[in-house]
Amino acid sequence: MAYRVVLTLGLSAAASALVLPPRAPPRGAATRPLHASMSAPEMGQTALALLRSLDAPQPTAEVLLALFAACTEVSSSIATASCDSFACFNNFGNMHEQVAIDLLAEQVLFDRLRETGRVCVASSVSDKVMQPLSAEGELSISLYPIDASSVMETNFAVGTIFGVWGSPHLVNVTGRQLVAAGTCSYGPRTVLNVALAGCSSVYELVLVDGEWLVSNCFSSMGEGKLFAPGNLRVLPENPGYASLVQYWQDNRYQLRYTGGLVCDVTQLLVKGYGIFVSPSSPDRRPSLRTLYEALPMAFLIEKAGGASSDGRSSLLEIMVTSPDDRTQVALGSADEVARFEEMVGPLALSAEKPAMSHN
Numbered sequence: 001m002a003y004r005v006v007l008t009l010g011l012s013a014a015a016s017a018l019v020l021p022p023r024a025p026p027r028g029a030a031t032r033p034l035h036a037s038m039s040a041p042e043m044g045q046t047a048l049a050l051l052r053s054l055d056a057p058q059p060t061a062e063v064l065l066a067l068f069a070a071c072t073e074v075s076s077s078i079a080t081a082s083c084d085s086f087a088c089f090n091n092f093g094n095m096h097e098q099v100a101i102d103l104l105a106e107q108v109l110f111d112r113l114r115e116t117g118r119v120c121v122a123s124s125v126s127d128k129v130m131q132p133l134s135a136e137g138e139l140s141i142s143l144y145p146i147d148a149s150s151v152m153e154t155n156f157a158v159g160t161i162f163g164v165w166g167s168p169h170l171v172n173v174t175g176r177q178l179v180a181a182g183t184c185s186y187g188p189r190t191v192l193n194v195a196l197a198g199c200s201s202v203y204e205l206v207l208v209d210g211e212w213l214v215s216n217c218f219s220s221m222g223e224g225k226l227f228a229p230g231n232l233r234v235l236p237e238n239p240g241y242a243s244l245v246q247y248w249q250d251n252r253y254q255l256r257y258t259g260g261l262v263c264d265v266t267q268l269l270v271k272g273y274g275i276f277v278s279p280s281s282p283d284r285r286p287s288l289r290t291l292y293e294a295l296p297m298a299f300l301i302e303k304a305g306g307a308s309s310d311g312r313s314s315l316l317e318i319m320v321t322s323p324d325d326r327t328q329v330a331l332g333s334a335d336e337v338a339r340f341e342e343m344v345g346p347l348a349l350s351a352e353k354p355a356m357s358h359n
């Protein structure tokens, strides 16, 4: 009960008006010490207050607030969409114009970014075009407007992925040039996870009555037996991957995988352990895009105290030479990622891959 009362005080007036009066928790319900993991940014802080407390540079802060505002709009489009087996549409509210939700999301994101005047170039995974937005902008943005839109019809959670780059273009950059990156997941709760260069944590914000409020902070990843095995279709041609999956099963790891990249990766932040992988094989190119998926997610996981790899080194070392680039991906706690490097290894380009073993 104390938890509920104190949390209420932390929320904005508008939001607290919606909080139910305190009542006794059901017998056996878990409680937690409030603020146990939070120090400087307080639970319940607004996005603006968070960015101020982190000393975010003005252009970065303006761009992030624009992205957050766009995610708010996208979330209501997703929540009210109707779907058939091909796509989801916003056909409630405006019966005369059916717009696919992922196109709508892309439009909203570009519109909000353009309004800031801070963005030089933005590029969406849908066409991979480098769109000039503002001549005087100094940041560039990579966008995955709705990742896993193919599972939206099933009502699995989907997400937005964004990378904010401190460069005037998105070619010949590495993840070290990211000044911020984040995701929004549209699930039972609508949740942002965002990390900034120069700050060693990932901040979680939850959408409460139209306002983003800080709800958690992730800064360490330890060991724990959870695995999310992406791109399993390459298993027959990638013996290293097959033996890694066998290792997880033999050691009673828990499988938790949805096929939505944002959820499959952000669960690692929340749990504070585990591993997500998406390997390739000699015959099948990697499934994840370096610029739009791998690098922003690697930035988040490394900021939360985890590790990333393409099988050889940190994903943040990879040079993006083209918006079409794809890469193998492993994300998670350091020991788990090291095991991926040992057992799966670098991108396999020929069928002659040494047999892998591990004891």
Ligand SMILES: *[C@@H]1O[C@H](CO)[C@@H](O)[C@H](O)[C@H]1NC(C)=O
Binding pocket: 169, 171, 172
């Ligand atoms: C990227 O680097 C390559 C090789 O150095 C160069 O040919 C190309 O012009 C560069 N592209 C951009 C957009 O800077």
